[in-house]
Amino acid sequence: APPCLSAACDWASARLSAAVDPFAQPCDYFLFTCGANNVTADNRGHPQNRSGRSTLEDAPRGGGAGGRRGSLLQNLRQILAALQNTRTFYSSCLDTGSVETAGVEPFLSLIQEQLGGWAVSGQWVRPEFNSTLGVLMRDYATFPFFRVYVDTDPEDVHGLSKRYIQIDQPDLLIPIEWNNETKRSQVETQTLRPFLSTCQRYLTLLGAPDDKSLHHVGHFLSLSSELAVAASPPRYRLSKGQLYQRMSIRDLQLQAPDIDWLGCLQTTFEPLNITEDDQVFVHNLPFMVNMSLIVRKWKNKPENSNDPLQTFMVLNLLHTMMPALDSRFPRWQRCVTETEKGFSPVLTHLLSQGAAHREAQEIIQDIFSAFLSVTPRLLGNRLLFPMGLFVPPLFHPTYPAMNYGVVGFLVAKDLLHLLLPNGGCVWTHYLTVTDRAGGAGGGGGAALTAAQQQELWVQYTALQTALQAYQLNLETRPEDTSISGLSYTRLFLSSFSQMNCDSDPHHESMPLQPSFLITVFCAGSDLCPSDLRCPRN
Structure with missing residues (x-):
């Protein structure tokens, strides 16, 4: 040999x-x-x-034993470092004093410096849609138009536990209900009113003039409502065979062309080598098709020079970043949840790498x-x-x-x-x-x-x-x-x-x-x- x-x-x-x-x-x-x-x-x-x-x-x-001990100790050091970072993140989440001192400036700076601004602030450069979407997904675990995560194939009879990218409908911010008679999601007006006033208050806290905030919130609700109607609960999708639809990224691009699927996934999972031939699991293909059409419509509206798509993405980011903002924004006791979401994959990777x-x-x-x-x-x-x-x-x-x-x-x-x-x-x-x-x-x-x-x-x-x-x-x-x-x-x-x-x-x-x-x-x-x-x- x-x-x-x-x-x-x-x-x-x-x-x-x-x-x-x-x-x-x-x-x-x-x-x-x-x-x-x-x-x-x-x-x-x-x-x-x-x-x-x-x-x-x-x-x-x-x-020998020394080499094995060294390998295990090195792995242990990395795990302990990640654990320390996790503790630091959780402590900072609870450190309301620093949060109150900083106010909303870090969030506004983030929008301006990393996302190209937005029309609400009056200072923006009309950034490219898919580029902004990729940054939100990769750096801030924010998924405005679709949700991405990694999981196994449930039909893997061999138990090989190979992991695939899963693409699902997003967790929409507006309250929606499922109509069993029409088999469609719907938005109730009475539940939207308090949500509308909350969004207006948040925009005011972020520095938007009162006379313009209603205009931006209106576009946000209209876009959210169109996406909500295209969504459906898991039990309905299961009955229609719409869960775990395996397809290549290339095929998904043909079905929903207004999202740069390969670019967004490459950005999100960098530095993994992802190609358009890779297989993914789509959990609501009809939603993805409709979502792509909705994005195209809002892109091409001539009166939308203020780019409601950008505002929609920023408000979704605000929802993600809420625990890091001052007490005027409800923290919702999400420190534990956010810590687990942010660090559990890192610790799992370190344990297994x-x-x-x-x-x-x-x-x-x-x-x-x-x-x-x-x-x-x-x-x-x-x-x-x-x-x-x-x-x-x-x-x-x-x-x-x-x-x-x-x-x-x-x-x-x-x-x-x-x-x-x-x-x-x-x-x-x-x-x-x-x-x-x-x-x-x-x-x-x-x-x-x-x-x-x-x-x-x-x-x-x-x-x-x-x-x-x-x-x-x-x-x-x-x-x-x-x-x-x-x-x-x-x-x-x-x-x-x-x-x-x-x-x-x-x-x-x-x-x-x-x-x-x-x-x-x-x-x-x-x-x-x-x-x-x-x-x-």
Whole structure:
């Protein structure tokens, strides 16, 4: 196999070179075991050097336990930094003193400097519609004409949890009701009157002259009402099959051409590479079509030199920014909600960015295939594995052989513990195999408890299953590389031997080092690169 030259592979190579090689020293498992009390050993069962430090800790920086600890600590620092930012945001939301001092000036400056102003203030440059819309979506989580978020495909029967952009109708600011007889949304005049007076008061607080505020609010209500009539509740859209309509961004552009869909989505999800061929889920295509026509109509009205579309977007931004304004604008106790909305995606991303999800999913799927597609359920309909399992140096997308030797083994072992088979007859076979390996089983088998016998069977079977899964992976991805010049099988088994006794919740039931299983495995297989028999003494 060609050598892997990535930084991650260099770390993995250092880890391998600093640990005991089961093929160079195949009999060490007799001296150092997971539960040994009579041997001076570190927590991996490896002998310590004269300085008292384990040989693994002497590995170059980035390799071995130190490298893994460094990776986890770096990830933890980022998470804690994000948590601190979250606390700061929440505290500032509650800091009404600073808000009262600043007043509305920060909001007015934002409109003028970042959005090109608006007609209400009398100072504006008539900014480009789609450009302003993209900025509102990206920087202020404000969605005046349609709502955008990310979620999974509900019909994903394979459970791959691939995430897609979802495009839904917006949360309109005006109160609307659904008419079951006409099957249309409608606006009640009596509910609009208090909303109208509130909007006028807000415009006055923002510095709009009283004689002009009614004009701008009128356009805002007219545009809002047209959009409201095109909207419909989820239960109605579900009955019409209008939820989760999969389509490409190109097709959506053809259906609703007055929105620059690709540009707005690229701006919102920058720096992700989004193309017009990407698939999205649309939750009310008829609304999107009508909304596009409404935008076109209001763009082309000759009397609308004051650009009501811009005013509509700014008033939607005002609704988003309300918690940051002074007490004249109701804060609505939204600090917790806004903090969660703003920072939950960031924290989720930081928690998961260290895990190579596609490669982890491949390992799990291959392990399932090795069990005749048995899919256990531990938490609801999901099997939970900690994300700490999928970070370097034990796991990395550039060395599948090591991934399967460690993570693949752990996944297979956890599945076997869910199944909890009766290993009695297998233990008889196991003793026979160990006797052929050089008498390792001998009379010691009788001293093992039933739990220890079962754990031996579970770990041995998990090792076989993980190797079978890795061989399946090689058939579909033969481009796997080598580390330290080792063959695929030797790299797989060598990485398995690096298992940490303390990290295994079942280690108390495992009386032998993981490397002992390699000797037993190689005694009954022609896949191993060398003979691992030990002398009887």
